[in-house]
Amino acid sequence: xxxxxxxxxxxxxxxxxxxxxxxxxxxxxxxxxxxxxxxxxxxxxxxxxxxxxxxxxxxxxxxxxxxxxxxxxxxxxxxxxxxxxxxxxxxxxxxxxxxxxxxxxxxxxxxxxxxxx
Amino acid sequence: xxxxxxxxxxxxxxxxxxxxxxxxxxxxxxxxxxxxxxxxxxxxxxxxxxxxxxxxxxxxxxxxxxxxxxxxxxxxxxxxxxxxxxxxxxxxxxxxxxxxxxxxxxxxxxxxxxx
Numbered sequence: 206x207x208x209x210x211x212x213x214x215x216x217x218x219x220x221x222x223x224x225x226x227x228x229x230x231x232x233x234x235x236x237x238x239x240x241x242x243x244x245x246x247x248x249x250x251x252x253x254x255x256x257x258x259x260x261x262x263x264x265x266x267x268x269x270x271x272x273x274x275x276x277x278x279x280x281x282x283x284x285x286x287x288x289x290x291x292x293x294x295x296x297x298x299x300x301x302x303x304x305x306x307x308x309x310x311x312x313x314x315x316x317x318x319x320x321x322x
Numbered sequence: 323x324x325x326x327x328x329x330x331x332x333x334x335x336x337x338x339x340x341x342x343x344x345x346x347x348x349x350x351x352x353x354x355x356x357x358x359x360x361x362x363x364x365x366x367x368x369x370x371x372x373x374x375x376x377x378x379x380x381x382x383x384x385x386x387x388x389x390x391x392x393x394x395x396x397x398x399x400x401x402x403x404x405x406x407x408x409x410x411x412x413x414x415x416x417x418x419x420x421x422x423x424x425x426x427x428x429x430x431x432x433x434x435x436x437x
Contacts, residue, residue, distance in 0.1 A: 238424055238425070240425075247427040248410075248412075248427050249427075250424040250425065250426065260423075263424060295365060297365075299423065309352070309414055309423045310355065310367060311355070312367055313357070313364050313365040314364060315364040316363070
C-alpha cells in the first residue's frame with residue numbers, strides 16, 4: 206500500500222540558510238499534518254492543512270511557513286535556520302476531517318532529518 | 323502543556339514476556355493512538371481507540387482506554403526482540419477547544435526486549 210512520502214530524507218544546511226521539505230500524502234487523504242521531533246523528544250505539532258487550507262496551527266515559528274497544493278502535496282519552508290531547528294520533521298496524512306474526525310488515523314512518513322550547522 | 327505522560331520511561335524485558343506501557347492525559351479526547359518508533363526512524367501507527375471504546379485488540383497488541391481516569395495502556399504479549407522500540411501514545415482532541423485533529427504526543431516508553 207502507498208505510504209506518505211517525504212523528501213529529502215536528509216538535509217544539511219548552514220545557519221541562516223533556507224530549507225524546503227516536501228510531503229506527498231497517501232492517495233485520497235486530504236489532510237496533512239507537520240510535526241517536529243527534536244533529539245530525544247516527542248513529536249510536536251507544527252501546522253496542518255485540509256483541502257489546501259490551513260486548518261490548525263501549533264508551535265510553528267514565524268520563520269516557517271507551509272502550504273498544501275492542488276495535488277494535496279505539502280511543503281514546509283524554513284528560513285533563517287537556527288541550530289535549534291535541527292530535528293526530524295514528520296509529515297502525516299489522514300482522511301480524518303472528511304471522515305468526521307472520529308476516523309482520524311494519522312499515517313506518518315519516514316521523516317526528513319534536518320541538520321543545521 | 324504536555325497532554326500525555328507515559329510510564330515507565332524505559333522498560334527492559336526478556337523475549338516471550340509481556341510488556342505493558344501506560345499513558346495518562348489531561349483533557350477530553352476524541353481518540354487515542356499508539357505509535358512505535360525505531361531509533362531515529364519514522365512513526366508506525368499501531369492502533370487507534372476511540373473515546374467511546376474501552377478495549378481494542380490487534381494481533382499481539384491490546385489497548386485499553388479509561389476516560390474516567392484519563393488513561394490508556396498498551397499491552398504487547400509474547401514480546402520479541404523486534405519489538406524493541408520507543409512507543410508513544412498520542413491524543414486527538416478533535417472537537418474540543420477548536421482542535422482540528424492534530425496529535426499531542428506523550429514522552430514515550432523505550433522498550434528493550436532481550437533475546
